[in-house]
Amino acid sequence: GYSKESVAGRYQQLADITDASILRDWKPGTKVPVVFAMQNMVTDQIGIMLTGHAPLEYVKDIRITILNILNVLVTRQRPRFLLRLPSYRRAKKRVFQLGEEMIAQYEATKESRDADVKNIIDDVMEANRDHPEIMPDSNKILMVTAPYVAGLDTVANTVGCLVYYALKNPEVLARIHREVDDYFARGTIDEATLLKDMPVLNGAIMESMRLFPVAVAQMRTANKDFVFQGHQIKEGELIYLATAAPHLMEEFYPEPDKFDPDRYQPPRNEHKAQGAYSPYGRGPHTCLGKTLAEVQMCLGMARLFHKVDMELESPDYVLKTKMAPTPGPANSFKVRVKGYRH
Numbered sequence: 001g002y003s004k005e006s007v008a009g010r011y012q013q014l015a016d017i018t019d020a021s022i023l024r025d026w027k028p029g030t031k032v033p034v035v036f037a038m039q040n041m042v043t044d045q046i047g048i049m050l051t052g053h054a055p056l057e058y059v060k061d062i063r064i065t066i067l068n069i070l071n072v073l074v075t076r077q078r079p080r081f082l083l084r085l086p087s088y089r090r091a092k093k094r095v096f097q098l099g100e101e102m103i104a105q106y107e108a109t110k111e112s113r114d115a116d117v118k119n120i121i122d123d124v125m126e127a128n129r130d131h132p133e134i135m136p137d138s139n140k141i142l143m144v145t146a147p148y149v150a151g152l153d154t155v156a157n158t159v160g161c162l163v164y165y166a167l168k169n170p171e172v173l174a175r176i177h178r179e180v181d182d183y184f185a186r187g188t189i190d191e192a193t194l195l196k197d198m199p200v201l202n203g204a205i206m207e208s209m210r211l212f213p214v215a216v217a218q219m220r221t222a223n224k225d226f227v228f229q230g231h232q233i234k235e236g237e238l239i240y241l242a243t244a245a246p247h248l249m250e251e252f253y254p255e256p257d258k259f260d261p262d263r264y265q266p267p268r269n270e271h272k273a274q275g276a277y278s279p280y281g282r283g284p285h286t287c288l289g290k291t292l293a294e295v296q297m298c299l300g301m302a303r304l305f306h307k308v309d310m311e312l313e314s315p316d317y318v319l320k321t322k323m324a325p326t327p328g329p330a331n332s333f334k335v336r337v338k339g340y341r342h
Contacts, residue, residue, distance in 0.1 A: 001120025002288040038156035064091035070325035099141030157328025203261030209279035
């Protein structure tokens with residue numbers, strides 16, 4: 001349900017959803033708050049692909065829930081009492097309401113659903129029916145709303161950074177424009193070669209994730225006492241493994257502060273050195289939605305750059321960022337829409 005196979009045969013639908021989101025939120029002559037517009041776009045994409053409905057009225061509640069869950073329960077950067085605050089409780093209740101609506105909609109349409117176009121809701125509900133010991137009723141709401149929790153901020157942050165770096169580097173933007181315009185001039189979307197056919201855009205996405213990774217560290221608990229580089233670690237202590245630290249190390253990436261989308265193409269392939277590139281984490285806890293996110297970001301941003309002519313508020317603008325719970329652009333980041341390109 002989290003892999004790119006869940007949208008196989010539906011790339012054109014994903015492109016159409018993105019186009020509708022662009023027409024609604026990226027109007028010529030306006031200044032667009034990038035993070036919020038990207039969150040709306042991600043909600044459109046996930047919602048319509050999953051249920052046929054984009055629950056934009058729940059975006060704020062999803063974000064509040066995400067931020068508290070990540071800060072308190074996942075990265076443990078904030079104290080647990082925050083989970084008792086009325087603002088979090090209200091938001092969590094609303095997310096559960098969204099889950100109930102999604103399940104009710106599934107039940108109302110399950111007899112007419114296309115058996116060849118299955119998604120995570122079908123998987124969850126069928127598992128609940130056939131294997132309730134594995135997927136009990138108590139887990140259904142969590143599972144059907146999980147794609148929003150997992151994908152809303154992470155994808156929005158990455159593509160928000162991409163917009164900034166593309167507009168900040170006009171030569172990169174010109175190459176992206178040529179590439180996406182040539183791609184869509186073909187008239188059809190080739191699902192098998194989407195990422196390979198747009199190496200500049202895909203490289204720019206990868207470079208955005210190098211500088212602003214989805215997962216900066218992984219947490220583990222020591223199962224015995226040991227010494228690491230002179231530091232005594234005790235059994236039971238929480239350890240943060242900085243998996244993204246190599247992203248800014250010169251031995252892996254020359255001029256690591258430079259935005260360079262060509263790092264990922266032969267013969268350079270800088271990301272292929274062992275341990276050098278881990279934007280989604282590493283090992284068995286690597287992000288489940290990695291391959292789906294790659295398709296979502298590549299196709300979504302290809303449509304945005306193909307459709308919209310935009311610029312930074314000023315050429316010397318420097319991106320303001322936020323770091324908790326994950327790195328990304330500050331909510332104040334805006335771009336000016338000059339007009340539509342196509």
